[in-house]
Amino acid sequence: xxKILVADDNQSTRKLLCVTLEKNGYExxxxxxxxxxxxxxxxxxxxxxxxxDWMMPGMDGIELCRxxxxxxxxELIYVILLTAKEGTKNLIEALEAGANDYISKPFxxxxxxxxxxxxxxxxxxxxxxxQLQKLESIGQLASGIAHEINTPIQYIGDxxxxxxxxxxxxxxxxxxxEQVREQAEKGTVGAELLSKIQDTMKEVDIExxxxxxxxxxxxxxxxVNVVARIVQAMKEFAHHGKQEKTAADINQTIExxxxxxxxxxxxxxEMETDFDPELPLxxxxxxxxxxxxxxxxxxxxxxxxxxxxxxxxxxxxxxxSTRRDGDWVEIRVADTGSGIPEKIxxxxxxxxxxxxxxxxxxxxxxAISYAVVVDKHGGTxxxxxxVGKGTTFIVRLPIEQDVSSxxxxxxxxxxxx
Ligand SMILES: Nc1ncnc2c1ncn2[C@@H]1O[C@H](COP(=O)(O)OP(=O)(O)OP(=O)(O)O)[C@@H](O)[C@H]1O
Ligand SMILES: [Mg+2]
Numbered sequence: 001x002x003k004i005l006v007a008d009d010n011q012s013t014r015k016l017l018c019v020t021l022e023k024n025g026y027e028x029x030x031x032x033x034x035x036x037x038x039x040x041x042x043x044x045x046x047x048x049x050x051x052x053d054w055m056m057p058g059m060d061g062i063e064l065c066r067x068x069x070x071x072x073x074x075e076l077i078y079v080i081l082l083t084a085k086e087g088t089k090n091l092i093e094a095l096e097a098g099a100n101d102y103i104s105k106p107f108x109x110x111x112x113x114x115x116x117x118x119x120x121x122x123x124x125x126x127x128x129x130x131q132l133q134k135l136e137s138i139g140q141l142a143s144g145i146a147h148e149i150n151t152p153i154q155y156i157g158d159x160x161x162x163x164x165x166x167x168x169x170x171x172x173x174x175x176x177x178e179q180v181r182e183q184a185e186k187g188t189v190g191a192e193l194l195s196k197i198q199d200t201m202k203e204v205d206i207e208x209x210x211x212x213x214x215x216x217x218x219x220x221x222x223x224v225n226v227v228a229r230i231v232q233a234m235k236e237f238a239h240h241g242k243q244e245k246t247a248a249d250i251n252q253t254i255e256x257x258x259x260x261x262x263x264x265x266x267x268x269x270e271m272e273t274d275f276d277p278e279l280p281l282x283x284x285x286x287x288x289x290x291x292x293x294x295x296x297x298x299x300x301x302x303x304x305x306x307x308x309x310x311x312x313x314x315x316x317x318x319x320x321s322t323r324r325d326g327d328w329v330e331i332r333v334a335d336t337g338s339g340i341p342e343k344i345x346x347x348x349x350x351x352x353x354x355x356x357x358x359x360x361x362x363x364x365x366x367a368i369s370y371a372v373v374v375d376k377h378g379g380t381x382x383x384x385x386x387v388g389k390g391t392t393f394i395v396r397l398p399i400e401q402d403v404s405s406x407x408x409x410x411x412x413x414x415x416x417x
Contacts, residue, residue, distance in 0.1 A: 001027045002120060003046055007037035007064070008053040008082065013105070017051060017082075020109055026116075034059030038067060041077055045351050048076065048123045049116065051103075054083035054094070062097045069098035071344075075352035075363065076100075076126045078119035082107065130352075130362050144263025149230055152223035159216040159223075166213050169204035176200045234260055247281035248289070250329055250397075251322055257293045258320070265301050268312060269335070274321035282329050282397050288372045289397075293320075295365035296333040296393045302356065303337025303391060316390075324399075328379075331395040339387035349381075373397065 008014040031037040054061040081099040304316030316336040354363030373379040385391040
């Protein structure tokens with residue numbers, strides 16, 4: 001059932017709207033002033049449709065639209081402004097403020113319903129777009145990984161070509177030696193044959209080959225190891241089917257995440273790690289936990305880009321550290337990015353809250369991370385930040401958890417700043 005907010009200070013209009021909409025299959029949440037309407041829309045991400053009176057005490061419909069425009073960048077809340085005001089100037093003011101549609105009082109029931117249906121179609125389109133954007137960022141990650149694999153594969157290929165040619169030369173030389181062996185058996189090694197061997201040795205440049213062949217083999221093995229590491233990291237990163245909690249090596253998990261995301265951070269930041277070598281294994285759902293650190297790394301990259309520019313001359317730093325703190329394991333992801341302004345501290349964990357432009361962020365990273373760390377593992381997700389200096393996200397997980405337990409939901413995320 002589609003949920004809809006109705007905000008009108010006039011009791012009879014509010015009632016009429018509620019009855020009309022409920023009769024037509026909407027689940028209505030009513031507010032009698034603009035501030036209550038704003039609080040409801042801020043706290044409930046399931047309401048995407050609103051019919052709002054223009055003139056209300058406290059916060060009028062226009063101001064409500066403006067606030068929604070400012071703070072709900074990625075999540076469209078479709079607002080139909082209800083007003084007795086007439087004229088093009090008023091209509092323009094309403095639309096400029098961010099209202100999506102406009103209907104005159106007293107309203108025609110059929111017209112209101114038709115306008116709401118049109119709003120629902122637009123909301124659906126926006127949801128599809130968000131989905132596409134998510135897929136696009138998965139595509140970007142995949143192409144980053146492809147790029148990472150491409151470089152070692154290229155030099156492995158070059159080395160193998162070189163080895164193929166070198167071995168042809170070496171076989172040629174071996175052929176000449178074979179002739180010497182055959183003639184030596186007969187006791188007839190002639191000067192002519194010895195000089196032929198000398199010539200072949202010069203031609204194939206045996207000294208050069210004896211230096212370069214081992215080097216090509218060593219480099220190829222290095223390349224194979226790089227590819228194997230990336231593939232292993234991807235396997236660990238994307239491993240499904242491990243829904244039950246198991247003992248996980250968090251340091252190794254983070255190492256894999258760093259490898260997989262390398263293509264995204266290497267032009268923007270230096271990656272520093274400070275892992276506790278004594279870190280105990282943590283009982284967790286590792287495939288779910290694997291969503292957390294990548295989100296924090298991507299956020300750190302975006303924050304550094306915001307501060308230093310898309311292609312920064314000066315790289316920022318991302319520092320990931322782990323340590324044991326009593327019965328907890330603490331992971332810190334620190335960046336030297338833009339920091340988080342105080343006015344949005346309370347909102348960054350909200351689903352769909354983003355300050356990034358359309359196509360860059362959908363505001364789901366921290367909401368998912370919070371759900372995994374806090375709800376699923378009974379941990380905490382907090383942050384410390386200073387605008388212009390950077391941000392540190394702190395993930396804390398209890399080391400021992402009831403392996404058979406379901407989700408834990410009693411911990412709160414909070415800000416340490
Ligand atoms: N390290 C950080 N530095 C500065 N701001 C941050 C940082 N991490 C998160 N934020 C702020 O919190 C908002 C929400 O982050 P979140 O990861 O949930 O969504 P997103 O990054 O905008 O989009 P998505 O993760 O879905 O691609 C960001 O838009 C940004 O304003
Ligand atoms: Mg994010």
